Amino acid sequence: MFVLFEETGKFLAGRILSETDASLQVELDSGKRVKVKASNALLKFEKPAPAEFVAAAQKLSEDIELELAWEFASEEEFSFADLARDYFSADASKPASLEQQAAALFRLYDSPHYFRRAGKGRFRKAPAEILQQALAAIEKKKQVTAQITAWAEELGQGQCPAPLREQLYKILFKPDKNSPEYKAVVEASRATHTAPLELLQKAGAISSAHQFHWKRFLFENFPKGTGFPTLQAPPVLDELPLAEVRAFSIDDSATTEIDDALSVQGLGSGTITLGIHIAAPGLAVLPGSPIDAVGRARLSTVYMPGYKLTMLPDDIVQRYTLQEGRNCPSLSLYLTLDETTLEITSRVTRLELVPIASNLRHDQLDSTFTEAFFEAAQTAPRADVPWGLELTFLHRLARHLKGQREVVRGKPENFNRPDYNFKLDNPTGQEPQGDETVSISIRQRGAPLDLIVAEAMILANCTWGQWLAEHGVPGIYRSQASMAPGVKVRMGTKALPHAGLGVPSYAWSTSPLRRYTDMVNQWQIIACVRHGRTAALAAPFKPKDAELFSIISCFDAAYSAYNGFQAGIERYWTLKYLQQNAITELTATAFKDNLVRADELPLVLSALGAQGLPRGARVRVKLGAIDEITLDISGTVIERLDTAPDDDAAVQAEEDDGESEMAAGPISIAVDLNEPSGDANSASEPVAVA
Numbered sequence: 001m002f003v004l005f006e007e008t009g010k011f012l013a014g015r016i017l018s019e020t021d022a023s024l025q026v027e028l029d030s031g032k033r034v035k036v037k038a039s040n041a042l043l044k045f046e047k048p049a050p051a052e053f054v055a056a057a058q059k060l061s062e063d064i065e066l067e068l069a070w071e072f073a074s075e076e077e078f079s080f081a082d083l084a085r086d087y088f089s090a091d092a093s094k095p096a097s098l099e100q101q102a103a104a105l106f107r108l109y110d111s112p113h114y115f116r117r118a119g120k121g122r123f124r125k126a127p128a129e130i131l132q133q134a135l136a137a138i139e140k141k142k143q144v145t146a147q148i149t150a151w152a153e154e155l156g157q158g159q160c161p162a163p164l165r166e167q168l169y170k171i172l173f174k175p176d177k178n179s180p181e182y183k184a185v186v187e188a189s190r191a192t193h194t195a196p197l198e199l200l201q202k203a204g205a206i207s208s209a210h211q212f213h214w215k216r217f218l219f220e221n222f223p224k225g226t227g228f229p230t231l232q233a234p235p236v237l238d239e240l241p242l243a244e245v246r247a248f249s250i251d252d253s254a255t256t257e258i259d260d261a262l263s264v265q266g267l268g269s270g271t272i273t274l275g276i277h278i279a280a281p282g283l284a285v286l287p288g289s290p291i292d293a294v295g296r297a298r299l300s301t302v303y304m305p306g307y308k309l310t311m312l313p314d315d316i317v318q319r320y321t322l323q324e325g326r327n328c329p330s331l332s333l334y335l336t337l338d339e340t341t342l343e344i345t346s347r348v349t350r351l352e353l354v355p356i357a358s359n360l361r362h363d364q365l366d367s368t369f370t371e372a373f374f375e376a377a378q379t380a381p382r383a384d385v386p387w388g389l390e391l392t393f394l395h396r397l398a399r400h401l402k403g404q405r406e407v408v409r410g411k412p413e414n415f416n417r418p419d420y421n422f423k424l425d426n427p428t429g430q431e432p433q434g435d436e437t438v439s440i441s442i443r444q445r446g447a448p449l450d451l452i453v454a455e456a457m458i459l460a461n462c463t464w465g466q467w468l469a470e471h472g473v474p475g476i477y478r479s480q481a482s483m484a485p486g487v488k489v490r491m492g493t494k495a496l497p498h499a500g501l502g503v504p505s506y507a508w509s510t511s512p513l514r515r516y517t518d519m520v521n522q523w524q525i526i527a528c529v530r531h532g533r534t535a536a537l538a539a540p541f542k543p544k545d546a547e548l549f550s551i552i553s554c555f556d557a558a559y560s561a562y563n564g565f566q567a568g569i570e571r572y573w574t575l576k577y578l579q580q581n582a583i584t585e586l587t588a589t590a591f592k593d594n595l596v597r598a599d600e601l602p603l604v605l606s607a608l609g610a611q612g613l614p615r616g617a618r619v620r621v622k623l624g625a626i627d628e629i630t631l632d633i634s635g636t637v638i639e640r641l642d643t644a645p646d647d648d649a650a651v652q653a654e655e656d657d658g659e660s661e662m663a664a665g666p667i668s669i670a671v672d673l674n675e676p677s678g679d680a681n682s683a684s685e686p687v688a689v690a
Contacts (some may be wrong), residue, residue: 001048004043005036013050042121045098057102064107070114073125077118080105121530143421144180151184155665158191160203168205169219209628210434217565236329240353247277248358249322250453258322264390272337276460277354278510279328281320282522287540299558301514304569306424306432311448322356330354333460342400351529369448395448398455408502415446420602422573438573457510464525465507469495471528472536474543476517491552517555574603575626589616609637618642
């Protein structure tokens, strides 16, 4: 005697070895013996053999028309034997054969949308409205499956369906693994044995490499678009005194968010008053206001060659920027110095209107205010050059301040490697398309005007950071415990030392139009100016304020993402520069593993033959193919240009070890085919200059 039984959702059949009221001992065709509960035994039969019986019943079950079976099934609960009798037997009084009963059982069990299980071998027919919904869902699933197959075939043939093109960035970077678009890419990728990005690129989904990088960045960081809501710039309500100074700013010509300016009084008198004046939107823009919400959502201005996304709307920026010819609301730090020793004897912070006499521009004046100019001006002051006397003093002070910091750092800052300026032939100033002509020029790090601004901003950020701590008012600080390898710059609310800069504390406060952290710190500083020792009670953010920690966390993530994009898009334009100027070879310096750095371009690449070269070794590299999508380029060392590496180059190479891997490309894009369903340990801190 044989038995058909259910075991963990499967139907099995075997020979009965023994039987009690509660269970059966059954031997399967495989020889395995199992204990079966009596309630799980559904049919007993004498012939044919179990495997033959089950196969015949399964084949017969395929012929059962579900619509007909559902139509004539009882409205009450019924067994599979009842349905087999009604479906197969001409005489309602005679039961169906055992094979027909098994066939009915299999068909009922496999059709939950028509029949619901009500117990072992018992069922109820699904209500008509539920059945229609289920059938519609099944039909829709069939259509979706067919659509996925069709899309996958198109991709495999080198064509990209429009729905996939529209979902490109979501598929690659934030996929919904249950979406048909994603499944089509996965299916096509498997079928063609091609990586998803390469597959989509071959299918024409990516028409412009520049747009690919730009749209990816917007998708990940500005999913709601880059437009601003309509906002009205509030006026500064404070009755501010007019400062008796003539201030000037130093920025690039493209800078519209002029945050900082300087003034010098008392030249030749023995006592100098240095003014560091910072735009004060914090006097009008209050925490929790609509403008604050916009700034907090963006957290920083995003920079890229030929374009930028400002943190605040342009009309808001223009209301508070330090524009020449205007008396601008400012947060001013005045430092009194001995003109001979440059010792700072007093520090005062004020809220006031500052007359901005000039907006000086780096690109127009760097060639005038050189090291040679200031060297000569120390003995023969140049009163005939506008701002020559003030800048000469400021350059002397900047060198003094830098020297003091380097004593604390324990080693000098290394400015051997230059910064680079990118300029696109884009007269309209609109969003670049990626095919503009690009020029790249060198701007030596630590150039005199850069040094003046950098040291003034470090001084202000350090001074105000200490001042907040003295008042018990929390701020947003950047700190670095030591300059040991691997010790990174951190953000927090405590005034801790910054070893990389050589200062006791450092609170970003000098770019409130461009960085949200600076706006937050400005609110805290304003509270100190207005309320003195009781500022901790009046400041917008209190000690251990959870909101302040949330701002730090969000800013850190956003700033890292923005810097990563800037590095990537600058690499794109560097590769474009190579193509536009037909550059096939360049000189470079080895600095890590098989990586080399171009001597005259902002480019790091892997080079065959560079492995094992000493740090700082100079080589000639032949360039390989460029991939504008992955930003990848490789090279081959064809000549060693030195017999021994230069010491300065070797030191610079050591410091380059901490650089982001983004500098060397390629970018990484991973789509899971198995499941179809802050600052580096740098020599110096970035300062408030852009």
